[in-house]
Amino acid sequence: MRPLTDDETKTMFEKLSKYIGENIKHLVDRPDGTYCFRLHNDRVYYISETILKLATNISRDKLVSVGTCFGKFTKTIKFRLHITALDFLAPYAKFKVWVKPGQEQSFLYGNHVLKSGLGRITENTNQYQGVVVYSMADVPLGFGVAAKSTQECRRVDPLSIVVFHQADIGEFIRSEDTLT
Known part of the structure; x- marks a missing residue:
């Protein structure tokens, strides 16, 4: 090392x-x-x-x-x-996104977050800003990049992507051989 x-x-x-x-x-x-x-x-x-x-x-x-x-x-x-x-980034995250319970499983399978699955988003989140994704019960699920700013999220259609997937806790199972 x-x-x-x-x-x-x-x-x-x-x-x-x-x-x-x-x-x-x-x-x-x-x-x-x-x-x-x-x-x-x-x-x-x-x-x-x-x-x-x-x-x-x-x-x-x-x-x-x-x-x-x-x-x-x-x-x-x-x-x-x-x-x-994630355990070290989540407590210090400046920008957060909360997903609805129905969207959690989709995100954990590696999919992007759609507007229809968005629960809340931190105010003043810019486009392409790194965000930590939480469940509605405040459990960190992963992190991604905001595809739309907070203001844009309010007026886009429900099938628009609002957060690009980067990593999620489902990777512990899907990619356990490459994590170490």
Whole structure:
């Protein structure tokens, strides 16, 4: 495991800021200790520094993962968030979307959110803004990108896409072999 380079850190933080804005500082400076991001096999892990010190006793070729996988870098050096980061993104999300109970299963199967399944949306959400998708019971289901702004959502037809699907908790079952 190695620290991220400046370019990798910038790319990853730009992606995270689409979802949680300036709340990124809450991920690193936590009251329960210091946390950091480390790269291992093109995947970025979020790990406490105390566990990181313990992990140095394991050789790189034997280490599968340590900490929480936040995402991975593609071959074109773009950062792709994994659903395993949802527990850390959801509390700090600036823009949220709540889906109706009938739309939850469709979203969990990897489909986009339609206007007919939209329960609520955070005010002043811009188009192409990163959003965290919740059920009406405030359970985080995944994240996506707003296809329409809040104002546009009010006047579009019911079959229009309002949130593009990015990741959902159903991926734990559908893609369990690629998450680690």
